[in-house]
Amino acid sequence: MQRKGSPFTGLASVAMKEAADHMTSPRMHLVMLLILLTALGSIYGALGEIKSTVSEDPFIFLRLLTTAKQPLPSFVTFLGFLLPLIGIALAFDGINGEYSRRTMSRILSQPIYRDALLAGKFLGGLLVIGICLVTLWLLITGMGILMLGLPPSGEEILRGLTFLLVSLAYAGVWLAISLFFSTVFKSPATAALAGLTLWMVFTLFWGMIAPLAASGIAPADPFNQMSIIHQAEVGQAIARISPNTLFNEATIAILNPQTRSLGLVFAYQMERAVMGMPLPFGQSALLIWPELSGLLAAMVVVYTAAYVTFQRQEIRA
Amino acid sequence: MSTPVIEVKGLRKTYGPNAAVDGLDLTVNKGEIFGLLGPNGAGKTTTILLMLGLTEASEGEIRVLGHDPFREPLAVKQRVGYLPDAVGFYDNMTARENLAFMARLQDMPSSTAQMRIDEALLRVRLAHVADKRVATFSRGMRQRLGIADILVKGAELAILDEPTSGLDPQSTQELLDLIVKLASEGMTVVLSSHLLSMVQSICSRVALFNKGKIGLIGKVSDLAGEVLGGSYVIETVADGCDIAAVTRGIDGIGNVSMSNSGVVRIDATRDVRGEVAKAIVEAGGMLKQMSMDRSDLDEVYARYFERMDSYAA
Ligand SMILES: Nc1ncnc2c1ncn2[C@@H]1O[C@H](COP(=O)(O)OP(=O)(O)OP(=O)(O)O)[C@@H](O)[C@H]1O
Numbered sequence: 006m007q008r009k010g011s012p013f014t015g016l017a018s019v020a021m022k023e024a025a026d027h028m029t030s031p032r033m034h035l036v037m038l039l040i041l042l043t044a045l046g047s048i049y050g051a052l053g054e055i056k057s058t059v060s061e062d063p064f065i066f067l068r069l070l071t072t073a074k075q076p077l078p079s080f081v082t083f084l085g086f087l088l089p090l091i092g093i094a095l096a097f098d099g100i101n102g103e104y105s106r107r108t109m110s111r112i113l114s115q116p117i118y119r120d121a122l123l124a125g126k127f128l129g130g131l132l133v134i135g136i137c138l139v140t141l142w143l144l145i146t147g148m149g150i151l152m153l154g155l156p157p158s159g160e161e162i163l164r165g166l167t168f169l170l171v172s173l174a175y176a177g178v179w180l181a182i183s184l185f186f187s188t189v190f191k192s193p194a195t196a197a198l199a200g201l202t203l204w205m206v207f208t209l210f211w212g213m214i215a216p217l218a219a220s221g222i223a224p225a226d227p228f229n230q231m232s233i234i235h236q237a238e239v240g241q242a243i244a245r246i247s248p249n250t251l252f253n254e255a256t257i258a259i260l261n262p263q264t265r266s267l268g269l270v271f272a273y274q275m276e277r278a279v280m281g282m283p284l285p286f287g288q289s290a291l292l293i294w295p296e297l298s299g300l301l302a303a304m305v306v307v308y309t310a311a312y313v314t315f316q317r318q319e320i321r322a
Numbered sequence: 323m324s325t326p327v328i329e330v331k332g333l334r335k336t337y338g339p340n341a342a343v344d345g346l347d348l349t350v351n352k353g354e355i356f357g358l359l360g361p362n363g364a365g366k367t368t369t370i371l372l373m374l375g376l377t378e379a380s381e382g383e384i385r386v387l388g389h390d391p392f393r394e395p396l397a398v399k400q401r402v403g404y405l406p407d408a409v410g411f412y413d414n415m416t417a418r419e420n421l422a423f424m425a426r427l428q429d430m431p432s433s434t435a436q437m438r439i440d441e442a443l444l445r446v447r448l449a450h451v452a453d454k455r456v457a458t459f460s461r462g463m464r465q466r467l468g469i470a471d472i473l474v475k476g477a478e479l480a481i482l483d484e485p486t487s488g489l490d491p492q493s494t495q496e497l498l499d500l501i502v503k504l505a506s507e508g509m510t511v512v513l514s515s516h517l518l519s520m521v522q523s524i525c526s527r528v529a530l531f532n533k534g535k536i537g538l539i540g541k542v543s544d545l546a547g548e549v550l551g552g553s554y555v556i557e558t559v560a561d562g563c564d565i566a567a568v569t570r571g572i573d574g575i576g577n578v579s580m581s582n583s584g585v586v587r588i589d590a591t592r593d594v595r596g597e598v599a600k601a602i603v604e605a606g607g608m609l610k611q612m613s614m615d616r617s618d619l620d621e622v623y624a625r626y627f628e629r630m631d632s633y634a635a
C-alpha cells in the first residue's frame with residue numbers, strides 16, 4: 006500500500022494538546038504530588054545521613070540521590086518504583102479513551118494519519134514526564150545547594166543529566182507499554198489494570214522469578230564452577246528483561262562513579278584496579294551504554310506493537 | 323453539468339463471511355443532498371466509513387472528490403467534513419477550544435481559524451456558549467457543534483451519519499434548514515437517516531439500502547411510483563358500499579386496501595378523488611371522509627421492505 010502526504014502532519018498539534026491535557030489533569034497532579042512528597046522525604050533523609058557520616062566526598066550531590074536513610078529508601082529507588090506509575094497513569098486511556106469519548110472518528114477524519122495521533126500521544130506524555138523530571142532535579146539540586154552550602158561540580162551536573170536521560174527512557178518504556186494496553190483493551194480500566202499488573206511483576210516479583218527461571222533453564226552442578234557461573238549469567242540475562250533491572254543498573258553506574266562493572270566480576274579482572282577510585286564520566290557512560298540502548302530498544306519495540314495494533318483497528322466511534 | 327463528487331463502483335466490505343456492504347454502485351453529484359436509507363445493519367455507516375477511508379474496502383472502487391480515500395486519505399479528508407453518529411467532543415474543553423484543536427489538525431493558520439470559528443458558532447447558534455465546556459452541552463448542542471466543525475473546515479462535501487438522531491422535532495427542523503442552506507451555498511451533503519419524512523423533505527435523491535445492497539435509488543417521487551404503483555395515496559372512509567368493488571373500473575387506480583380503523587387506502591397514479599367520490603355516491607355509499615397525500619417515503623420504505631421480506635420468505 007502506498008500513501009501520500011507526510012505522516013507527521015498534525016503530530017505537533019496532537020502532542021501539544023496531550024501535554025496540555027496532562028498538565029491540567031488531576032490525575033497528573035496526584036502522581037506529581039506523590040513523587041514530590043517521596044522526593045522531599047528521601048532527599049531530606051539523605052541530607053541528614055550525608056551530614057552525619059560522609060565528611061568529604063567529591064560527588065556529594067549524587068549521594069543526595071542514592072543515599073538511603075532507614076526506613077526510607079533512596080530517591081533513585083523511589084523513582085525506579087514510581088516512574089512506571091507515571092508512565093501508566095499518562096497513557097492507559099490514550100487510545101481507548103478516544104473511542105469511549107467518541108472523538109476518534111472525528112479526529113481521524115481530519116487530514117492526519119493515525120501515526121500522528123499515536124506518536125503525538127506518546128511524545129506528549131514523554132514531554133510532560135521530561136518536564137517533571139527536570140523540575141524535580143532542579144528542585145533537588147536547589148535543596149542541596151541550600152543545605153550543603155556548595156554548588157554541584159561540572160561532572161555531577163553531567164552525571165545528573167545522564168541520569169535524567171536514563172529516567173526518561175525508563176518512563177518512556179512504561180508509557181509505551183501503557184499506550185499499547187490502551188490500544189489492545191477497549192476499556193481504560195482494563196488497560197490500567199494490565200499496566201499495574203505488569204508493573205507489580207517487574208518491580209516486585211522479577212527479582213524472585215529470574216533466579217528461579219535460571220535454575221530451571223541452566224541447572225547448576227555444585228562441583229562444576231562453570232555451571233554455577235553459567236546459571237548466574239542466565240539469571241542476569243533474565244533479570245535484564247525487566248526495564249526496572251536496566252534502570253537500576255544504569256543509575257547505579259552513573260550515580261556511583263566507583264562502579265566498574267555491572268555483571269559478574271572475577272578477581273583477575275580487578276587486578277591493578279585501584280579500588281574505590283571513581284571512573285571518569287566517559288567510562289561510566291560506556292558502562293551504561295548497553296542498559297540505555299536496552300531501554301530505548303524496549304521503548305521502540307513496545308511502541309511498534311502499539312502502532313501495528315492501532316493501524317489495524319477499525320474506527321467506528 | 324453535474325460533476326460527480328462521489329463515485330462508488332462494485333464496493334464490497336466483508337467481515338469474515340458476512341458482507342456488510344455487498345456490491346454497491348453509487349454516484350453523488352455536486353450540490354446534491356443525498357440520503358442513505360435503510361434499516362439497522364443495512365450497511366449505511368459502513369459505506370460512510372469506506373467513503374472516508376476509515377476502513378479498507380474488500381473489493382471495488384471509491385473516488386471521493388477524485389481521490390481514493392484509502393490511498394490518499396489526506397487529500398480527501400482535507401476537503402470532506404464528517405459528523406459521526408453519536409458525535410463526541412473533549413468534554414473538558416470549551417466549544418471554541420474543541421473547534422480550534424480540529425482546525426490546528428488541518429494546519430489552518432490560527433487567525434483564519436479564529437474568524438471561521440466565530441462565524442460557524444454564530445451560524446449554528448452556539449455563540450452564546452462558545453466558552454462553556456462541552457460537558458455541559460445537550461445532545462442537540464453537540465450535534466450542532468459537530469456541524470460547526472464541518473463549517474470551520476470549509477468542507478466541500480459533508481457526510482452526516484444520522485444527524486438528527488436523538489433530536490426533538492424543533493431541533494430537527496432547525497438542523498434540516500441549516501443543511502438545506504449549506505447545500506444551496508454549494509456544499510454537497512450525504513446523510514444517512516431513519517427519519518424518512520425528513521429525508522424526503524430535503525434530499526434530492528435517496529438510496530434505499532437493504533442488506534448491504536442498494537435496493538432502490540433515485541428521486542423520492544420516482545421511487546414512490548416504482549414501489550407503490552402510483553405516487554398518489556387517497557384515504558377515504560365511506561359507509562354502505564364496498565369501495566374496492568365500486569372503484570375497480572376507474573383508470574389509474576393501483577392497490578386498494580383497508581386498514582383496521584376502517585380507512586380505505588387507494589394508491590393511484592393520478593388524482594382520482596373526483597371519480598372515486600362519484601363512484602361511491604352512485605353505489606349508494608355515504609362518503610364520510612376523503613383526503614389525499616402525495617405518497618411519502620415512509621410508505622415507499624415500508625412497502626419496499628415488506629416486499630423484500632415476502633420474497634425472502
Ligand atoms: N466490526 C464489525 N465486525 C463484524 N461485523 C460488523 C462490524 N461492524 C459492522 N458489522 C456489520 O455490518 C453490518 C452493517 O453495519 P452498519 O453499521 O453499516 O449498519 P447501519 O446501516 O449503519 O445501521 P444503523 O442504522 O443501525 O446505524 C451490520 O450487519 C453489522 O453487524
Ligand SMILES: [Mg+2]
Nearest residue numbers: 366367407483
Ligand atoms: Mg449506522
